[in-house]
Amino acid sequence: QDFDHKNTCTEWETILPTLPKQKGWMGNHLVQYQGFWFSPSGLKGVMHARDHFKSLPTDILLSTSPKAGTTWFKALLFTIMNRRNYQFSSHPLLTTNPHDLVLFIEAMIDQTPSASPITTDISSSRLLSTHIPYSLLPNSIKTSCCRIVYMCRDPKDALISQWQYMKKLRPKEMPPLLLQEVVELFCDGVSHFGSFWDHALGYHRASQESPKKVLVLTYEAMMMDPTVNIKRLADFIGHPLDPEEESGGVVERMVSLCSFENLSSLEVNKSGVQQFTAQFKVPNSHFFRKGLTGDWKNHLTPAMVESLNKISKERFGGSDLEF
Numbered sequence: 110q111d112f113d114h115k116n117t118c119t120e121w122e123t124i125l126p127t128l129p130k131q132k133g134w135m136g137n138h139l140v141q142y143q144g145f146w147f148s149p150s151g152l153k154g155v156m157h158a159r160d161h162f163k164s165l166p167t168d169i170l171l172s173t174s175p176k177a178g179t180t181w182f183k184a185l186l187f188t189i190m191n192r193r194n195y196q197f198s199s200h201p202l203l204t205t206n207p208h209d210l211v212l213f214i215e216a217m218i219d220q221t222p223s224a225s226p227i228t229t230d231i232s233s234s235r236l237l238s239t240h241i242p243y244s245l246l247p248n249s250i251k252t253s254c255c256r257i258v259y260m261c262r263d264p265k266d267a268l269i270s271q272w273q274y275m276k277k278l279r280p281k282e283m284p285p286l287l288l289q290e291v292v293e294l295f296c297d298g299v300s301h302f303g304s305f306w307d308h309a310l311g312y313h314r315a316s317q318e319s320p321k322k323v324l325v326l327t328y329e330a331m332m333m334d335p336t337v338n339i340k341r342l343a344d345f346i347g348h349p350l351d352p353e354e355e356s357g358g359v360v361e362r363m364v365s366l367c368s369f370e371n372l373s374s375l376e377v378n379k380s381g382v383q384q385f386t387a388q389f390k391v392p393n394s395h396f397f398r399k400g401l402t403g404d405w406k407n408h409l410t411p412a413m414v415e416s417l418n419k420i421s422k423e424r425f426g427g428s429d430l431e432f
């Protein structure tokens with residue numbers, strides 16, 4: 110196995126200098142691989158997943174663009190899938206960050222399997238996640254009967270969320286990350302796992318071709334009507350709610366367990382740290398900022414809004430992804 114992993118690393122080292130490069134958001138640069146932009150180490154994870162990840166037909170995969178609301182949907186899916194295994198009063202989410210319960214397949218190679226005993230238990234469905242674009246997913250995911258939940262968000266909010274997050278992670282000695290600069294990069298598709306629009310359209314297309322395999326939901330829809338959308342999620346992943354659960358208030362308890370207010374106030378999410386890979390470490394508190402829709406109105410100029418809306422109209426027009 111070590112030998113196979115070395116082969117992937119060698120391929121990555123060989124192609125890296127040949128790829129188109131652009132200025133990144135965190136001080137490093139981004140590289141373009143098969144139409145999408147990645148940090149160099151992010152690309153290594155994508156290639157490792159491609160070469161070594163083996164999907165099981167029972168897997169559930171959450172896919173998102175960064176800052177679309179991954180943490181929230183990891184919590185929701187984990188809660189839906191495990192609602193008969195745990196009591197709400199002693200639930201793992203009360204003491205564990207959602208990223209420790211649901212691993213990214215592109216980071217798994219760097220994480221010890223013991224990091225997540227719950228998701229690696231293959232006797233039941235595994236819940237996994239990814240930022241990998243649909244076209245670059247490991248083949249075994251595309252060809253097995255595993256199910257994919259894709260979660261999208263208004264690109265303007267995802268952009269602001271990402272900007273605020275990167276500002277916190279950017280080395281202090283670097284010049285500040287200007288909004289004008291990141292809007293231009295984002296509009297050109299130069300963002301982690303971007304372009305944002307291509308990322309969403311890849312999954313949207315797959316869901317139109319195979320609606321039983323890929324479900325597309327949005328941050329905004331979940332905010333607006335969590336009850337209906339939690340039921341949709343539960344049905345889609347094969348864990349439908351029964352009438353007693355519905356009348357007993359299970360949906361409401363899941364909504365409140367996973368709410369921004371609850372998760373962001375927990376000690377683990379105020380003081381814990383997420384070690385995604387050997388090099389990439391993030392305080393858990395960085396995954397909880399405002400948790401609102403429309404915060405872009407507080408940051409973007411009318412000209413920036415116009416540019417972003419124009420692209421969304423051209424790319425998403427006529428799809429279910431109109432923001």
Ligand code: A3P
Nearest residue numbers: 176177178179180181270368369397398399400
């Ligand atoms: P904001 O920066 O707009 O507040 P990701 O999990 O993909 O990294 O996305 C992070 C975004 O989701 C942040 O958005 C964060 O505040 C928001 N978020 C995190 N937990 C949430 C929750 N339980 N409910 C709603 N939004 C949440």
